[in-house]
Amino acid sequence: MYVLRRWWGRNGLRLGLALLALSTALLVRQTQGAFVLELYRVISAPFQSQGPTRAEILDNAQVQELQQRLIELESQNRSLQELLNYNAAQPQKGIAAPIIGRSADHWWQQVTLGRGKRDGVEVGSIVSGTGGLVGRVIQVTNNTSRVLLVSDPTSRIGVTISRSRFMGYMRGQSGNRAVMEFFEKVPDVKPGDVVSTSSFSQLFPAGLPVGRIESIDFSKSPAPEAIVELSAPISTLDWVLIAPNSKPAATETTPPLTPPEPTLP
Amino acid sequence: MNDLLLLSPSLRQVINGLVTAGSVLACLLILPTRLAGMELLGVGPNWLLIWVVAWSIKRSPWQGALAGITLGLLQDGLTSASPTHTLSLALVGILTALIQKQRYIQEDFISVALIVFGMAVIAETVTAFQFMFQDLRLPDRLSSRTLSEIWNYHQQIALCSAILSSLWAPALYYPLNRWWQRVNMAEQLQS
Structure with missing residues (x-):
């Protein structure tokens, strides 16, 4: 024991x-x-990247479906326009360009692209990225070009509400927000409405998607204001598309945008 | 030390100039980048301002102003010339030189970081005033920035820029200061 x-x-x-x-x-x-x-x-x-959730997979499928329908409608639209002898410019091929630098000063919202004169970029060319309009080329060197973003306070764009065709102009607010001022006193607009460039814009061709309405302030004088969320995620973009601009005013040095007189609805 | 002493005075001056210009070029090149850790709310450090402070700390106000104007012009070229950056950077150069003359602050990393912090705030405030006067001179409803926009944005920029610039200031100040010290010492020993 x-x-x-x-x-x-x-x-x-x-x-x-x-x-x-x-x-x-x-x-x-x-x-x-x-x-x-x-x-x-x-x-x-x-340390792992999250896989697509069920909701994301469904969202992606929906996006694809909508894209396919959009392509279908665009081609239908084109053939109808051809039937009507509508003289629209064919979509031009753009130049893919990498974003190589951001603004060298905090007060300006600019980016530098890695394509320039040699690749056919001109001052006034339209720059767009995934999601919509990004900005406008304001300076070109041989191999780089500088872009004034739509989020810059000095870039003013004539825009329209896609659903109800109410016009206004948009001023950038640093970040991915912009303020849209309407020409009408009582515009038909609600949060979520898509904003695109209007035919009044002297610098941009009409119909480019810009963003969507986030909130509206009807009490603003003299005309209501809306906060627009820009659809292109500019701070995370790596590549953009440069397209030549057909607007004649665009090649001049930033003429002031003159809105038409406010008309009563 | 010896390698600098061995050189002829003119060659040493050329090398000194090249190093100084090279450091400015490096600052210009790093300005459009946004590396991880160098960005706060989309705002990066103001490298040119750090350079002006590093330059002016042991020099006369005139030299500081000159450096400020030169680098301000360079930055004008990189972004937009209206309003100009020369005014704010020249003021920074002058003020930095004046601070050191009175010898209130000992010369080390912390004080340099503090000076850069204050100067960044001053520089952004000057720029905001420039925007404001632009706005007042052309009282157009369509003019670029409204007063409230300017000053709201100023708060954000001034704070972010000041914090980041002061944190990164020693990275630029230390090597530059050492180089200029060596050149000065070699010159004094030779004369």
Whole structure:
């Protein structure tokens, strides 16, 4: 008995630990290593990119469906215009350009692109990216060009509400917001409406998507104002598309945008 | 030290000029980048302002003003010339030179960072006033920035720019200051 107790005193702890290890190993084996895998997932979760969720997959499918319908409608529209002898410019091929630099000053919202005169970029060319209008080329060197973003306070664009065709002009507010001022006193507009360039714009061709209405302030005098959320995520864009501009005023140095007299609805 | 002493005075001056110009060029090149850790709300450090402070700290107000105007013109070229950046940077150069003359502040990293912080705020305020006067001179409803926009934006820019510039100031100040010290010492030893 004494011998057994002495042996237990010497090896009990060791035995206990060994048993614990064995049983744990057995448990892990029986559960197919679920605990280890779960722990691994928890630890590695912050370093992994999240896969598409169910909602995202559905969203993507919807986007694709809408894009396909859009292409279909665009081609229908084109053939109808051809039937009517409508003389519209065919969509021109753009130049893909990388964004190589941001503004060198905090007060200006500009980016520098890695394409210039040699690639056919001109002052006044339209720059767009994923999501919509990005800006306008204001300076060109041989291999770079500088773009004044639509989010710059000095870039003013004539815009229209796509749904109800109410006009206004838009001033950039640094970041991805802009303020739209309407020409009418009581415009038909609600949050979520799509904003695109209007035919009054002297610098941009009409019909380019710009953003969507975020909120509206009807109490503003003399005309209501709306906050526009720009649809192109300019701060995260890496590549943009430069398209030549057909507007004659665009090649001059930023003429002031003169809005038409406010008309009563 | 010795390698600089061995050179002829004219060659040393040429090298000094090249290093100084090279550092300005480096500042200009880094200005449009937004590396990780160099950006706060889309605002990066004002490298040219840091350079002007580093230059003016041991020089006369005139030299400071000259450097400010030169770099201001460079920045005008990189962004937009109206309003000009020369005014704010020249003021920064003059003020920095005046501060050091009175020897209130010991010369080390912390004080340099503090000076850069204050100067960044001053520079952005000057720019905001320039925008404001532009706005008052052309009281057009369509004119670019409204007063409230200018001053709201000024708060954001001034704070972000001041914090980032002061944090990055030693990275530029330390090597430049060492180089100029070595050149000065070599000149004194030779004369």
